[in-house]
Amino acid sequence: MAPLYGFRREAQPVGTILALMLLRLRAFVLVVATLMPTAALRSDVAVQGDTRARPEPVVDNGEFMDMFLKATYTELQQSMAKPPTERKEWAAIYQKATRLAEMQNLLFFRNRDEVKDPRWAEHSAAGRQAAADLANAAVFSLRNLQKADFESVRKKHVALADSCNACHKTFARDAPTIKP
Numbered sequence: 001m002a003p004l005y006g007f008r009r010e011a012q013p014v015g016t017i018l019a020l021m022l023l024r025l026r027a028f029v030l031v032v033a034t035l036m037p038t039a040a041l042r043s044d045v046a047v048q049g050d051t052r053a054r055p056e057p058v059v060d061n062g063e064f065m066d067m068f069l070k071a072t073y074t075e076l077q078q079s080m081a082k083p084p085t086e087r088k089e090w091a092a093i094y095q096k097a098t099r100l101a102e103m104q105n106l107l108f109f110r111n112r113d114e115v116k117d118p119r120w121a122e123h124s125a126a127g128r129q130a131a132a133d134l135a136n137a138a139v140f141s142l143r144n145l146q147k148a149d150f151e152s153v154r155k156k157h158v159a160l161a162d163s164c165n166a167c168h169k170t171f172a173r174d175a176p177t178i179k180p
Contacts, residue, residue, distance in 0.1 A: 055106075055109055056109070056111075057106075057109065057110055057111050060111070061110050061111075061112050064106065064110070065175070068103055068106070069100070069103055069104075072096065072099050072100045072103055073100060073164075073178065075096050076093070076096040076097060076100060076134075076157070077179075077180070079092045079093045079096055080093060080153075080154065080157050080180070083150040084141070084148070084150065087142060087145065090138055090139075090141050090142035090145075090148065091142055093134075093135075093138040093153065094135050094138040094139045094142055097131050097132075097134040097135035097138055097160075098131075098132075098135040100131040100160075101128050101129075101131035101132040101135060104124055104127045104128035104131055105124075105128060107120075107124040107127070107128075108121065108124055114171045117171075119170055119171075120171065123163070123166060123167035123170060123171070124167070126163045126166070126167075127160070127163045127164055127167060129163075130156070130159045130160040130162075130163040131160055133156050133159065133160075134153065134156035134157055134159075134160055137149075137152055137153045137156045138153055141153060154180070157180045158180045160180070161178045161179060161180040164178040165177055165178050
């Protein structure tokens with residue numbers, strides 16, 4: 001037989017081969033025995049309660065609305081007060097609408113009984129989409145100043161306010177009416 005990779009393979013007695021196989025089998029069993037309790041522990045954790053980190057609300061819903069969504073929406077209103085004439089003004093609308101859309105995601109895991117109502121997710125998704133639509137319209141104008149269309153962006157802003165008010169009407173009758 002020709003040497004393999006420059007090494008000469010010598011015939012080994014059957015006893016040596018069996019001894020090596022037994023040694024490898026013991027090593028494999030040792031590794032499996034070491035890992036099995038770890039795997040079992042992980043499955044126990046999953047059964048007893050998942051302890052992985054995940055998002056959780058820090059403040060109640062009213063504080064969240066006042067501290068985050070209202071402040072961000074007010075900044076957006078200020079940016080939308082007059083038609084933008086410069087790229088940085090279009091960029092401000094885009095940034096504030098995008099920030100608002102991302103904050104809408106935080107509504108999906110509030111600590112309220114209403115969150116279990118399927119309408120909560122529908123309203124939260126609608127608000128997020130309305131803010132994203134506004135951001136997309138603003139970025140289009142930002143990239144194409146010659147084709148910038150403030151009226152189109154303004155309509156998206158009205159749709160965003162309408163989606164906020166629809167949620168307020170369904171879940172928080174005492175919440176303020178949002179104006180574009």
